[in-house]
Amino acid sequence: MEENTVLTQEQEEEKLAEQARIRREKLAKLVSEGNNPYEKTKYAVTANSASVKEHFEEWEGKEVCVAGRLMSRRVMGKASFSHISDRDGQLQLYITRQDVGEDVYAAYKKDYDIGDIVGVRGYVFKTQTGEVSVHAQSLEMLSKALLPLPEKHNGLVNTDMKYRLRHVDLIMNQDVRETFFRRAKIIKGIRDFLDGRGFIEADTPILLPLEIGADARPFKTHHNALDLDMYLRIETELYLKRLIVGGFERVYEMGRIFRNEGMDSKHNPEFTTVEIYQAYADYNEMMDFVEDMYRHIATQACGGLKVTYQGTELDFGKWERLTMTEAVKKYSGVDFSRISSDEEARKIAAEKGVQLEKGKDAKGHVLAAFFDEFVEDKLVQPTFIYDYPVEISPLAKRKPGDPSMTERFEYFMMGMEMGNAFSELNDPIDQKKRMTEQAERKRAQGANAEVDEDFIDALEHGMPPTGGLGLGVDRLVMLLTDSASIRDVLLFPTMKPKK
Numbered sequence: 001m002e003e004n005t006v007l008t009q010e011q012e013e014e015k016l017a018e019q020a021r022i023r024r025e026k027l028a029k030l031v032s033e034g035n036n037p038y039e040k041t042k043y044a045v046t047a048n049s050a051s052v053k054e055h056f057e058e059w060e061g062k063e064v065c066v067a068g069r070l071m072s073r074r075v076m077g078k079a080s081f082s083h084i085s086d087r088d089g090q091l092q093l094y095i096t097r098q099d100v101g102e103d104v105y106a107a108y109k110k111d112y113d114i115g116d117i118v119g120v121r122g123y124v125f126k127t128q129t130g131e132v133s134v135h136a137q138s139l140e141m142l143s144k145a146l147l148p149l150p151e152k153h154n155g156l157v158n159t160d161m162k163y164r165l166r167h168v169d170l171i172m173n174q175d176v177r178e179t180f181f182r183r184a185k186i187i188k189g190i191r192d193f194l195d196g197r198g199f200i201e202a203d204t205p206i207l208l209p210l211e212i213g214a215d216a217r218p219f220k221t222h223h224n225a226l227d228l229d230m231y232l233r234i235e236t237e238l239y240l241k242r243l244i245v246g247g248f249e250r251v252y253e254m255g256r257i258f259r260n261e262g263m264d265s266k267h268n269p270e271f272t273t274v275e276i277y278q279a280y281a282d283y284n285e286m287m288d289f290v291e292d293m294y295r296h297i298a299t300q301a302c303g304g305l306k307v308t309y310q311g312t313e314l315d316f317g318k319w320e321r322l323t324m325t326e327a328v329k330k331y332s333g334v335d336f337s338r339i340s341s342d343e344e345a346r347k348i349a350a351e352k353g354v355q356l357e358k359g360k361d362a363k364g365h366v367l368a369a370f371f372d373e374f375v376e377d378k379l380v381q382p383t384f385i386y387d388y389p390v391e392i393s394p395l396a397k398r399k400p401g402d403p404s405m406t407e408r409f410e411y412f413m414m415g416m417e418m419g420n421a422f423s424e425l426n427d428p429i430d431q432k433k434r435m436t437e438q439a440e441r442k443r444a445q446g447a448n449a450e451v452d453e454d455f456i457d458a459l460e461h462g463m464p465p466t467g468g469l470g471l472g473v474d475r476l477v478m479l480l481t482d483s484a485s486i487r488d489v490l491l492f493p494t495m496k497p498k499k
Helices: 009-032 049-054 102-110 159-164 166-172 174-196 237-245 283-302 324-332 342-352 363-378 428-444 453-460 473-481
Strands: 063-076 079-086 089-096 117-126 132-143 220-223 228-232 250-258 270-279 306-309 312-315 320-323 383-389 402-413 416-423 466-472
Touching: 049 063, 049 079, 049 089, 049 132, 063 089, 063 132, 089 102, 089 117, 102 132, 159 166, 166 174, 174 250, 174 270, 174 283, 174 473, 237 250, 237 270, 237 453, 237 466, 270 283, 270 473, 283 383, 283 402, 283 416, 283 466, 283 473, 306 473, 320 324, 324 363, 324 383, 342 363, 363 383, 363 402, 416 473, 428 453, 466 473
Parallel strands: 089 132, 320 383
Antiparallel strands: 063 079, 063 117, 079 089, 117 132, 220 228, 250 270, 270 466, 306 312, 383 402, 402 416, 416 466
16 A cells, blocks of 8 residues: 655644755855855846847857746756746756866755755857757856745645745746736836826825724724824825815825725725826716726736636726616616605615615615615626715715716726726815714714814815726736736735734
8 A cells, every 4th residue: 555645734844844954054064165145245137037038049159147046956967957037937057067167066966955046157058959048157156045945836735825925926936926017017007097198196194193984994003202093094085185176186196095894805904096086077087087097008918908807808998887776777677766765765675685784774875785785796897887876975976966866986897896986076065064974973883983174174275176086906906917816916915913
């Protein structure tokens, strides 16, 4: 009977500890011989793996200096092959005792380990199998890895460990690196689009002196010098609108938002948004704006308007537009345009088994609950849902001719809300009334909440009609990189500390 070779966790830890001990002994030997790798301050790299392989004809026979992490080693007597990994991929090295010298070659065989950072000077050629390689003329260790990498075929199979040890995940998986390279392209695409339209990028405070009445729960901290409780921002909206009042007219901010709430595949307590405000525009113009921006970003980051996400093709060239009332009627059969009272709305909710939150049972709240229950997960292709109830839109302008609704839209893809936009409320009297009611509801639930009087003061100085938009950058990156979880597009997602 074949012996079971699967190691227990304790045996695996002992094995890793032994490997780490051996590597430290090798380091001590190198230091004693005057070859401390950590004393190296720089290495003059002249080419990377991608440039050498993609432009082989230009590099063939020429000398290059390359550097990277040792990922494989195949020793064959007086000559050996290795692969190093740099930012753009892997490159093969051909190392011989004759070319690098007997002492260096002996150290390469005995003292080098997979994971070490090395620098190589040599000339570019192709092996008999056609692989572009560097024939080493000199080799030096630039940093010693004291911990071993995971086995090549098993890798980091535990998802939790992939997120905790992101640096190792990036070393082992080129696909993961590519996700974050594309993230950088997406963010650059957003900025390029906005800058090209005359928007000014701003930085507004992250630490705030009060907790506003919005539904999101903030993180609380304390400023010792001022002896003042402070809160991490849950949005950038109120400060950016002050800048509209101040005459910026077109302004945006891309930055971190913090919400002390649950975590799942679509939510992380700390995430990135971009909020955009344009004076003299309304929510209809902002819908057009969103379509143009997504076409620009998808083309720049993905090469076209059609993107596949989890097996479904999304077409950013086609967008559907429905009012919330139309969408609820389409997917639930209930026509809220025919419901005239809060009592009638609550009765319909009971009949349909729609649960209502305590204190949120007005007709507008019921319509929103129906949307959550019957509609949101059906919105797969790019879709705008507009005209939201005033009860759930405290910062949006009322719709002319129907004061129960606001000029607000959200847009959805793959059943996810991707962004939120308004014709911004610029009436300071109406704004203070809505913020006061919102804060009172929150206090009635036992939470702290205040009205931002400084913001009201800003509105009283006069804010022009303005269109505003906020979108989640992380969810956009999820779609454009075909990533199932928000944690896959955050370099270091929030994790519970290991005991």
